[in-house]
Amino acid sequence: MHKLMLVDQDPERSASLEVALLAAGYAHIIRVGQGENLLAAVRTHQPDIILIDMQSPDRDTLESLRNVSREMPKPIVFFAEQSDIDTTRAAISAGVSAYIVDDLPGKRLKSVLEVAIARFQEHQKLKDELEDYKSRLQDRKDVDKAKGILMQHRNLTEEEAYQLLRKMAMDRNMKIGEAARNFVAAMALLGGKF
């Protein structure tokens, strides 16, 4: 059975990738996180495949080792034969890079990569959703604040204040949250205290 090493600065993603790889039948998995000495770990564990997060600055160091000694990893060179350019492209766009030590059967590495790509994408989606949720929450707060100011200063009902904000946003081709933030900032500049 091949020994896998996961190098990922994001512990959550690394854990979920490990689970998926275990489920796919890879029993030997070593996880290396941020701040750990990657070179020492490679020397100690001698993995056959290393999966590394592309945002890890250790990438250049890891890659250069192939010039130094044979047992050290080399990049996914067999993809160079253009046999599977799509998988490589998908891996790069998901942010994962793979290194192998010896010429492993292409199928095995491909399945490892596919699991990794899926996990990296899933993780990115979760992160995007969280960002989206956070920004929507912030929008709601700012809209409420702007509505409050409008209601107080122009004697408007809540619905009227909201419609006015919506119109402002549409006229300026902005999102309503953005328009509300601009409005609150402008009022603050004019000396209002809210």
Add this chain to the structure above:
Amino acid sequence: MKQELRIGFLPLTDCAVLVAALERGFFEKYGLHVTLQREVSWANIRDRVAFGELDAAHMLAPMPLAATLGIDGLGIPMQAAFSLGLNGSAITVASSLMEAMREHYPQALCTAPVRAHGLKRLLSAQVPRKLVFGCVYPFSQHHYLLQAWLQDGGLALGQDVEIRVIPPQQMVESLAQGQIDGYCAGEPWNQQAVSRGIGQVAVTSYDLWNNGPEKVLGVTQAWAEANPETHQALLCALLEAAHWLDEPHNRVRIAELLTRPEYLDVPLALIQPPLLGRYRYAPDEPERLLPDFNVFARYAANFPWHSHGAYFLAQMHATGQLATLPADPVALLAKVYCTPLYRLAAETLSLPYPTVDYLPSVHCLAPWVLRDASQPIAMGNSYVALERLRL
């Protein structure tokens, strides 16, 4: 014409041409909407360009050649029609080693440029161990300069000293933690070690090979073939930006822009002095004047000389990166370093350009005038201090 472009860079002072082109509106002027994307490693830059995630990138000058030769990464052929500048890097040595040399072999530090003999003598007496030096990437001028400098001092690679690849922005931390004894990297990463008192600059690239090659704008050959108009627009924008940058008062402005979090994210004091030609070798020394520490446009700095390419081939061979030299190096270099594209852009902007591909005089002690050009071009001196670098 493709107008939306993503261009990758590493946080180094010599990404200045790209930043100037964006912030001063030169990209816009040529109809390009560019996003600059900061990357963490040269391998990322290479792979993202290779697979079209980035349209173009800040690359070490030998990278497109190594990719085309198939000895780096996936071997997707690349090319460069524009050099992003000359000089700009240095070799920093741990302060403890510099102090030990000063104490035991002060003579070794009195040569110009400082040679590595002092380190070799320390090894046999005071420091009975192997030294470790960092370099930014195997296919880089930094690597070749570092090897040449160490070997000139009598240090045997593998035996006395080991060279390890570390991305530039991690060098200072690696030095601070004692994982390396020194390194060769671009700014601001030498000035940062000096300002923290943990390292001192032994020599700059300017001392070893004045007006030597450094970075280029790299694209894949497939991209260049598919987007000739965009490529020309990009070259014109960069040429204007490089000329803008060689005006001293604009150096002050670019230094401020480079401090921003999305670019270098380090204090102005580490970026501005070298850009203005004031360079600090050691914390307790006054700054030295190196007016050409960063050359962005003068001396035909943006021209992708084939002579530089031929030198890279020789270095790749000498360092064992390339087992056999290519059968037709002239054709290969013409494919990788695209001088006709550069000339076309210079012609569009009515700027002078060389009409030859090989620098007539690489090793030259005094400023001179290049007459093999559309109009004569003033050239700086190009003193090459070490034998190994004259390959």
